[in-house]
Amino acid sequence: MRHVGIDVGGTFTDLFAYDDQSGETWSTKVPTTADNQARGVLASVAAANLDPASFALLAHGTTTGLNALIERAGAVTGLLTTEGFTDVIEIMRTDRASGYDLSWRKPKPYVQRRRRLGLHERVLADGTVETALDEEQARTQIRALLEAGAEAIAVSLLHAYANPVHEIRVKALIEQVAPGLHVSLSSDVNAEVREFERTNTVVIDAYIKPIMVRYIDELVSRLRSEGFDGRLLLMQGSGGMVPAERASARPIVTLSSGPAAGAIAAAAVASEAGARDVVTFDVGGTSTDVALIRDGKPFVDVQMQVEWGLPARIPMVDVSSVGAGGGSIGWIDQGGLLKMGPQSAGATPGPVSYGGGGTQPTLSDALLVKGLLGGALAGGALALDAEAAHAAVEQELAAPLGLSADRVTEGMIQIAQANMANAVRSVSVWKGIDPRDLTLVAFGGAGGLVAAPVAEMLDIPRVLIPTTPGNACAMGTLMADVQQDRSVAFLARSEQVDLAEANRLLDALSAAVAGELAAQGQAEERIEVTRYADLRYEGQIHELQIELPAGPLDGALLADAVERFEQAYETVYTIRLRTGRPEFVSLRARAISRLPHWEPPAFVGGATQVEPVEHRDVLIGDTRVPVPVYDRYALAAGTRLAGPVILVEAGSTTWVADGMCVDVDARGNLVIHVGGVADDAAMKTPAQAEEAVR
Numbered sequence: 044m045r046h047v048g049i050d051v052g053g054t055f056t057d058l059f060a061y062d063d064q065s066g067e068t069w070s071t072k073v074p075t076t077a078d079n080q081a082r083g084v085l086a087s088v089a090a091a092n093l094d095p096a097s098f099a100l101l102a103h104g105t106t107t108g109l110n111a112l113i114e115r116a117g118a119v120t121g122l123l124t125t126e127g128f129t130d131v132i133e134i135m136r137t138d139r140a141s142g143y144d145l146s147w148r149k150p151k152p153y154v155q156r157r158r159r160l161g162l163h164e165r166v167l168a169d170g171t172v173e174t175a176l177d178e179e180q181a182r183t184q185i186r187a188l189l190e191a192g193a194e195a196i197a198v199s200l201l202h203a204y205a206n207p208v209h210e211i212r213v214k215a216l217i218e219q220v221a222p223g224l225h226v227s228l229s230s231d232v233n234a235e236v237r238e239f240e241r242t243n244t245v246v247i248d249a250y251i252k253p254i255m256v257r258y259i260d261e262l263v264s265r266l267r268s269e270g271f272d273g274r275l276l277l278m279q280g281s282g283g284m285v286p287a288e289r290a291s292a293r294p295i296v297t298l299s300s301g302p303a304a305g306a307i308a309a310a311a312v313a314s315e316a317g318a319r320d321v322v323t324f325d326v327g328g329t330s331t332d333v334a335l336i337r338d339g340k341p342f343v344d345v346q347m348q349v350e351w352g353l354p355a356r357i358p359m360v361d362v363s364s365v366g367a368g369g370g371s372i373g374w375i376d377q378g379g380l381l382k383m384g385p386q387s388a389g390a391t392p393g394p395v396s397y398g399g400g401g402t403q404p405t406l407s408d409a410l411l412v413k414g415l416l417g418g419a420l421a422g423g424a425l426a427l428d429a430e431a432a433h434a435a436v437e438q439e440l441a442a443p444l445g446l447s448a449d450r451v452t453e454g455m456i457q458i459a460q461a462n463m464a465n466a467v468r469s470v471s472v473w474k475g476i477d478p479r480d481l482t483l484v485a486f487g488g489a490g491g492l493v494a495a496p497v498a499e500m501l502d503i504p505r506v507l508i509p510t511t512p513g514n515a516c517a518m519g520t521l522m523a524d525v526q527q528d529r530s531v532a533f534l535a536r537s538e539q540v541d542l543a544e545a546n547r548l549l550d551a552l553s554a555a556v557a558g559e560l561a562a563q564g565q566a567e568e569r570i571e572v573t574r575y576a577d578l579r580y581e582g583q584i585h586e587l588q589i590e591l592p593a594g595p596l597d598g599a600l601l602a603d604a605v606e607r608f609e610q611a612y613e614t615v616y617t618i619r620l621r622t623g624r625p626e627f628v629s630l631r632a633r634a635i636s637r638l639p640h641w642e643p644p645a646f647v648g649g650a651t652q653v654e655p656v657e658h659r660d661v662l663i664g665d666t667r668v669p670v671p672v673y674d675r676y677a678l679a680a681g682t683r684l685a686g687p688v689i690l691v692e693a694g695s696t697t698w699v700a701d702g703m704c705v706d707v708d709a710r711g712n713l714v715i716h717v718g719g720v721a722d723d724a725a726m727k728t729p730a731q732a733e734e735a736v737r
Contacts, residue, residue, distance in 0.1 A: 283526020
């Protein structure tokens with residue numbers, strides 16, 4: 044049977060599939076249909092000439108929910124909260140995106156003030172009900188939200204993490220007054236302390252829920268009509284998979300699902316190639332996403348910023364993004380300086396060279412004018428107009444700046460690469476990690492074009508580009524497992540932890556997540572549960588997640604967890620607070636059920652002596668130099684080429700500059716040695732490392 048992974052990005056929808064019997068693989072890249080992503084999903088299947096009836100599994104990463112947030116195109120949402128707390132999500136926090144930008148304004152909350160109503164009730168921090176819920180008043184407020192046009196309602200009552208009884212009752216009342224209305228409870232979405240973060244998180248879930256439910260329902264309907272009868276799983280931002288019905292119930296878990304899948308694929312491919320400490324570098328049409336992988340594992344954070352000041356507090360692979368991708372638009376600021384992004388041409392209208400109506404030159408246009416791109420993308424499905432791209436650079440940027448089109452083209456690329464380098468610094472240098480000890484794993488449609496110059500800026504010695512890099516995020520969905528996460532507030536100084544209560548909560552969480560997977564049809568003997576604690580130093584607002592051992596916590600295990608927190612803190616922030624007092628903030632449990640994983644086979648084929656398929660005149664400095672272009676998959680494992688050279692494939696292009704060299708490894712990965720001299724001891728597979736020790 045066939046296992047299919049599909050990732051919907053801002054510009055392209057990517058498919059990667061394999062047959063678990065024959066080992067045959069498929070990969071396609073089609074333009075994203077922004078108005079209805081389900082059409083693009085089916086188009087990617089059709090482009091691969093695959094029959095949905097043959098799919099045993101369809102794993103799907105989607106940007107539907109995230110796009111709704113970014114574009115402010117979610118559902119009309121109402122908020123019910125405790126009286127006196129309706130403005131919590133507008134007050135927000137006191138920090139700023141820029142301390143020196145006098146024109147900066149706080150982002151607007153996703154719920155307008157007239158749709159934020161208070162309920163007469165009060166639960167104390169210890170879970171005690173001080174004031175019972177006034178149910179008649181609650182019905183009145185629910186009706187008021189309906190009259191105000193609410194399509195979904197978020198419920199976030201004070202201290203509901205300690206006792207959700209009132210939230211549960213409010214949901215029942217909503218179902219009585221408005222059957223079928225979409226409802227999200229903070230105690231279900233994020234049962235943790237921090238009133239603002241918890242409220243904003245449940246608001247986000249409600250805001251995207253109607254859109255996600257409609258999308259998933261339509262996708263399922265379209266697939267079923269095509270004969271699909273397999274399992275549909277959606278990627279979570281935490282790195283696990285969830286059934287479609289669970290994604291509809293808690294759509295917030297799908298945020299950043301594509302970047303998470305890419306990080307998982309990069310970690311797996313790099314580990315197999317012998318690189319355990321890497322930075323993933325995913326360059327798409329809209330953004331560049333980077334993540335730090337230490338010892339082969341992505342770091343999972345418990346909070347992401349949708350916009351500055353608007354957090355979503357759920358487990359997610361820690362991915363940093365910058366608005367620099369193939370669609371990033373070049374523009375001139377008020378001071379007459381050339382800028383790149385974060386505005387993007389996206390899929391519609393797209394870069395000028397795509398011929399979709401775009402008029403503003405983008406990074407893709409600059410790469411085409413430079414000569415790195417050929418006349419088509421996506422395996423020939425999308426023709427590129429180099430003359431239109433050159434004219435746009437000349438008219439929109441070069442002429443106003445009084446510079447040549449060639450100089451502006453180089454400037455556009457260099458500025459975009461500098462922005463990308465800053466994203467890599469944010470997960471390495473700025474956390475006290477020396478980039479010279481890392482490998483840059485580049486993927487996405489544009490990753491191979493810019494990765495080596497970015498690595499050179501940062502003194503990163505190697506770039507690894509996996510097979511089918513343009514479809515790596517889709518591939519990553521086939522390397523993940525079914526996963527369920529739950530958390531609960533547990534605020535206590537480390538020396539004052541009530542072990543009996545901690546064990547009770549951990550046991551309850553473990554039973555809950557295991558039970559949820561069992562209810563989804565997962566075999567109990569295949570379910571693995573891991574427990575975690577979030578710790579911080581007293582007075583801080585950020586915490587680190589520490590894995591806890593199986594079995595009951597005792598004094599020794601508690602002390603070990605605290606010590607590992609301090610070690611992790613020192614690793615991340617380069618210091619240890621000798622006078623700081625560690626404290627617990629939350630407890631977590633994660634259940635997983637293993638799925639079959641795609642494992643790239645050894646690369647067979649190609650030849651060591653291959654002629655270029657063409658030459659391209661590439662702008663290098665002030666002159667154009669003829670550069671050989673090779674079909675990547677015509678090169679046998681063990682082949683080495685010296686730059687400058689271009690390697691092409693259906694979904695991506697790789698640029699190796701002068702002074703660098705590139706190897707094809709045993710699995711067909713490209714390894715670019717930025718300094719030009721390969722360090723054969725720097726990357727070894729586990730088997731090679733063991734043999735070297737012997």
